[in-house]
Amino acid sequence: MTSTDQRKKPATASTGTRARRRRPLRSRIADGVLPLILVVVIVAVWQAMVSFGGVKEYVLPAPGAVVKKMFSDFGTFADQSVPTIIAIFVGFALAIVVALPIAVAMVYSSVVRRAVYPLLIVAQVVPKVAIAPLFIIWFGFGQLPKVLMVALICFFPVVIDSMVGFRAARPESLMLVRSMGASRWQAFWKVRWPWAVPSIFAGVKVGITLAVVGAVVAEFVGADTGLGVLLITARGDMDSLTVFASVAWLTVIGAVLFGVVELLERVLVPRRGGRRSFEASGSL
Amino acid sequence: MASFVEFDQVTKAFDTGDGVMTAVDEMSFDLDRGEFLAIVGPSGCGKSTLLLALAGLTQPTTGQVRVAGRPILEPYTDLGIVFQGAELLPWRTALQNVMLQAEIRRGSKRESEARARELLAQVGLGGFEDRYPDELSGGMQQRVSLCRALLHDPEILVMDEPFGALDALTRDQIQIDLQHLWMERRKTVVFVTHSIDEAVFLADRVLVFSPRPARIAADFRVSLDRPRHLSARATPEFAGLVGEIREVFENLGVLTEERT
Ligand SMILES: Nc1ncnc2c1ncn2[C@@H]1O[C@H](COP(=O)(O)OP(=O)(O)O)[C@@H](O)[C@H]1O
Ligand SMILES: [Mg+2]
Numbered sequence: 001m002t003s004t005d006q007r008k009k010p011a012t013a014s015t016g017t018r019a020r021r022r023r024p025l026r027s028r029i030a031d032g033v034l035p036l037i038l039v040v041v042i043v044a045v046w047q048a049m050v051s052f053g054g055v056k057e058y059v060l061p062a063p064g065a066v067v068k069k070m071f072s073d074f075g076t077f078a079d080q081s082v083p084t085i086i087a088i089f090v091g092f093a094l095a096i097v098v099a100l101p102i103a104v105a106m107v108y109s110s111v112v113r114r115a116v117y118p119l120l121i122v123a124q125v126v127p128k129v130a131i132a133p134l135f136i137i138w139f140g141f142g143q144l145p146k147v148l149m150v151a152l153i154c155f156f157p158v159v160i161d162s163m164v165g166f167r168a169a170r171p172e173s174l175m176l177v178r179s180m181g182a183s184r185w186q187a188f189w190k191v192r193w194p195w196a197v198p199s200i201f202a203g204v205k206v207g208i209t210l211a212v213v214g215a216v217v218a219e220f221v222g223a224d225t226g227l228g229v230l231l232i233t234a235r236g237d238m239d240s241l242t243v244f245a246s247v248a249w250l251t252v253i254g255a256v257l258f259g260v261v262e263l264l265e266r267v268l269v270p271r272r273g274g275r276r277s278f279e280a281s282g283s284l
Numbered sequence: 285m286a287s288f289v290e291f292d293q294v295t296k297a298f299d300t301g302d303g304v305m306t307a308v309d310e311m312s313f314d315l316d317r318g319e320f321l322a323i324v325g326p327s328g329c330g331k332s333t334l335l336l337a338l339a340g341l342t343q344p345t346t347g348q349v350r351v352a353g354r355p356i357l358e359p360y361t362d363l364g365i366v367f368q369g370a371e372l373l374p375w376r377t378a379l380q381n382v383m384l385q386a387e388i389r390r391g392s393k394r395e396s397e398a399r400a401r402e403l404l405a406q407v408g409l410g411g412f413e414d415r416y417p418d419e420l421s422g423g424m425q426q427r428v429s430l431c432r433a434l435l436h437d438p439e440i441l442v443m444d445e446p447f448g449a450l451d452a453l454t455r456d457q458i459q460i461d462l463q464h465l466w467m468e469r470r471k472t473v474v475f476v477t478h479s480i481d482e483a484v485f486l487a488d489r490v491l492v493f494s495p496r497p498a499r500i501a502a503d504f505r506v507s508l509d510r511p512r513h514l515s516a517r518a519t520p521e522f523a524g525l526v527g528e529i530r531e532v533f534e535n536l537g538v539l540t541e542e543r544t
Contacts, residue, residue, distance in 0.1 A: 172371045175341050180388040180436075181361040190384065194375055 061241045069245040076230070077249050084226040085253060087143055087215045091150025095207060099155050100200075103162035107192075120159060128153045129217045136222040146218040146226070153214035154207035161203025165196030201265045208261050212254040227253075286353055287314035288472060289338065289440070293347035296333050307333045309497035310347065317439075318470040322483035324529065325493025326538050331476045334498075335442050338474060339363055351440070361389075364433030366446040370425035372417040378404060378428045379413035385435040396435060403431040407461050423454035427461070434465065441466075443475045447482065456514055459485055463511055480529045484522060485512060492532045502532045 043063050049055050050062040057065070070077065106113040131152065135145035169192045177187045219228025227246050234242035296308040308330040315321055323331050336342040337349050340360040349356045372381045379400055386396030404413055407427040417425055426446060433441060447455045463486060466473060477483050483490045484506055492502040504525060508516055516522050 170369075170371060172367045172369065173373065175336070175339075176365055176367075176371060176432075177384070177388055178341060178359045179339050179361060179363060179365055180385055181359065182388045186388055190388065191373070194373070 058238050058240045061244055065241060066244040066248060069241045070248055073242070073245065077227070077245065080225060080227045080230045081249060081253065083143060083146075084215050084219065084228065087146035087218070087226070088150055088211045088253075088257065091147040091214065092154050092208060092211045094147065094151040095154035095158055096204065098151070099159035100162055103159050103166055106163050107166040120156065124156050124160075129214070132218050132221040135218065141222050141224050146215050146223060149218035150211045150214040153210045157206040157210065158200070158203040161206075162196065162200045165199030166192055168199060169195040197269050201261070201269060205258065205261055208257050209254060212250060212257070216250060286350075288317035288352060289315040290350040291334065291338075291347075292350065294334065294337055294344045294349060295346045296330065296337065296342070297345045306497045308344075309499070311498060311500070313491060313500060313503075315472055315474070317472055320466060320473045320475065320486060320488045322475045322477060322487035322490045323493060324477060324480055324483050324490060325498055326495045327478075329493050329496045329498040331493065331498070332444050335444050335474060335476060338440070339365060339442055362438050363440040363442060364436070364438040366426070366429050366433045366441070366443040368445040368448050370417070370422075370429040372425055372428055374417050377414045377416055378409060378420065381417070381428055382432045382435055385432050389436060391436070400431065400435055403434055404428070406465065407431060421454070423450050423458055426450065426458060430462070430465070434469075437469070439472060441471050441473045443473065445476055445478060448478060455482070460514070462486065467510060480526050481517060484525050484529070485517060490529060492529055494536050495538060501536055502529070504529065
């Protein structure tokens, strides 16, 4: 059969699309270098303010000093990081484990959706960190209130984005697999789940950054160990250096966790043509 | 003997917010096994609803659709569907999209894959098996969708304005390809289209629907020889039939039949 339609040779079509996707090397290097230059400028200004501007160390310690502190007291920071990281992990996992089934239930049952969805929207407006003191009253100064705070704060973006994701599958695709005799289970795994994963990850990425906030806030309000505790105690002693170093370590933890999620996304999100993921939809 | 496919007084009403809307009202018609039926009718008159009822993906409010005498009460699986959009899963290659049919049915992977490759080659997509949908043109995507609908060699092929979104040249070619595939298999086809030309070119029989709720306004038999060539469209018989169908629409007060 001959054709009037574009039946190009595969090779040409392929090199065409690949080449269009890759941007010039120079522009990609600039993407990395430009923000780096900005960071260097900011740090230089900061250092100059401390060295020549006469800013007191307890107000603003020099960047060099902060980095030195991060490693000279590494043992303390490491010890205090452990409970914080555990709270983040457990709370985050709890949020996902609870959010996914609720999102699925909302997609499959209109009763559940109509009952739960309005509550979720309203609850999003409640400042979750304001509940932290209550958790301390109920659960004491241990890990539990921290875990619950983290879970609560991560829960909303994950549940809402997951629901958006589970509803993203096209109805025609679902009809097609039903006409192939697919069970609900098959329709879910072959169609709904892959459509949903990018959106779930969008929620999870927002969640993981909030998780760090949740853990630290819970530690501020009352806990016996954790980086947040270290930070709030240092503030009491006017020890700005430790405050800065704690913030720096929390930032490192947040960045690493975010990186791990991104890595996981890269492994799990099915390839969609050239793009890695669809437009993230949903909350925030 | 009863016909192969029977639409028996099929009524479908939708409960919209403000009252019940009757999309299809006591529609009855039959199809023989191996018949290529085209349905033309104005937008929103209930054509897609009827196709879904045949596929068992929606249940009539009253009435019945029967295939080989058995009422369709659940999704009917000895059937292939092609929608207007190709509905390919974007994370699957062309071959994997066709193979979805086999995966869901849990058929033998090796046999199905050989068949899938053969079908893709038959519609001119040999060499494109490993392409993702966004690397394929609209016409190619719709060919993949057609292969997916045919992989399990279904008795019935249901096509809902399958070529409506394609440009004219691509459309001509894919019509020829479809005729080829159909002549090899002689499956029962229900083909909904907005194009009178397309209906006459492809079908053995053309049903003309009135605006909603649809009635059968006319039932034409197309007895042009097969395989039909594009040049057949220039023949007086072809033009005559197209003219007659157009006239039915004019009499129905449907101003333009090429609605989108
Ligand atoms: N699930 C549904 N709920 C409510 N109304 C529907 C639904 N499906 C179709 N309709 C309505 O039924 C009528 C017929 O639709 P359809 O069968 O898609 O028409 P066609 O395919 O002929 O354009 C339209 O008015 C449409 O809006
Ligand atoms: Mg339609």
